[in-house]
Amino acid sequence: MNQTVHEADVLCVGGGIAGLMAAIRAAESGARVIVAEKGNALASGAGRAGNDHFQCYIPEAHGPDIKPFVQKLSSFRGQIRDRKVAQVWAETSGEIVKLWDSWGIPMKYKGEWEFAGHGFPGDKLDHLKYSGKNQKSVLHREALKRGVSIVNWVMITDLLREGDHVAGAIGLGTRDDTMMVFRAKTVILGTGFITRLYPSPINGRVANINFPMTLTGDGRIMAFRAGAELVGLDMPYKHQGPKYFARSGQATWVGVIKDAEGNPLGPFITKPNRRYGDPVLERYPALFEDVAASGKGPVYMDCTDISPEDYEYMIYFMEHEGYASFLKYMREEGIDLRKTPVEFGRYEIRINGGIYTNEKAETSLKGLYAAGDELFGGIANAAVFGWIAGENAAKSGAGRNADRADGFQSFIEERKAFIQSIKARDVGSDWREVNFALQQLMQDYAASVRSESVLTAGLTHLRRLREKARYSLIARNRWELVRSLEVLNLLDLGELVFVTALERKETRGGNIRRDYPVTNPMLDKSRLFVKNVDGKIVTEWREVKE
């Protein structure tokens, strides 16, 4: 295996929205920046195909009172945030929106700030409708303009630590036999969500899921291994949208959620409404299960009453939201949403929790920052905290000495030997086999409905599986080797889901405990942290900072 060494002031792991925003800002602040991306940074991450909604506060559109917006940003799909984090998000988001607009991502609709979706009548709407189809290519261009060096086709596997400070990372070429060593004064993680932990809702299709299959929580687990705190891994969440087309969502749809007889299932709207979509989907977690149990299913998204203007509006934003393949499919099949209600369903379980970061995007580890979906929040979160991470990482690294000894070689050799052992094996389990074993285990023992005895049994089972996988994984080529390393990351993340789920002895949101049916009000403001202390998994409840 070849070894190459790369040096930078700031290393951004992941070239998605967060990573590119971090890189742009760090470079502007005078840092030498490298973005290390597992695929191609022009088309990677969850935001690659586009987006059409950006959660923000714009004073001239919303008025001078920022408080309701900070309040809204303080909680998200079963997760809560420190008040300061929400405050900084609200305060910074308007500037970022204007910046994106000036770079050529159209943030206004027909010349106006347009807010819609993820709200209900009477609510303060904070999702800005924008035309984000080109967002990745624009950010990529802006990063290159500022001298950022983008290294594509490298999977970062481990952080390097020097004393209590992060000092870089190592990674594996995904297309050639290379080990890359990145030495940096500070590192920013932006590797996105965890996928492939729970099975796809569509039988037999590993990548027909809500987010791309190469997002495997690499950042979370390398941060955990290096000693950073993670938070909120215990809470399951399921997104929803057109059934069987799982790379979709709900917010862009202008229609009414109805049962099979055509009765609206929510109290909010009876006719398609471009301002609100149908808020029932977000306000009623048990909707699909309840409708199925009532015998009145399936659940339909019914756009048949839509006005011509609202139809044009919906299709326009679907295009920008990244629905191009979906729209083309509908055109080819002759499916007209003005005439045909489409079934909606929930997608795979997702873990929105991740790396704990404060309002400066600092993790609990010195020299390590994280942004974007390393800790839930969508595109606006990625843009705002990517920017903040870039600025602070550049600033805090500026005083550090870059000349460090090569004290990492024995660790690197150990990693190489492990990778070599997978490559050398002829007979064993490939990544699919291990991944499917993990998914069935997560689904059977740690889905939404949980109990202590089942979680405990599942955890034992998972640890056995992991032990076997470590000594039986095979990979026929580089592509499969990378998938194998991802699966090993997922096994470790799965363990943390079990350990933390056992600690939440209550029912809350999507987390249903058969043995603890009560929602404990004493935990309303608390989150569950997990940390690696000398090889031991340690959990701790902590209140959010008001």
Add this chain to the structure above:
Amino acid sequence: MPPVIDKDKCKKCSKCVDICTEDVYFGTPKGGFPVITYPEACWYCNCCVNECPEGAVRLRIPLNMQLARK
């Protein structure tokens, strides 16, 4: 398989191969026709379709992703 290449239109420029973050086209030889090595990894993001200057790539939607509808 999801990406389907029209061999009459394809000029073997490899743009689809290089844009695909999931590396569905892994192992395509330089200057050769794109090889769909890992079709199951496709996320239907349409990046390869958009990237192709010849309009030679389309995505085929598998039967178990067909929309359920009235």
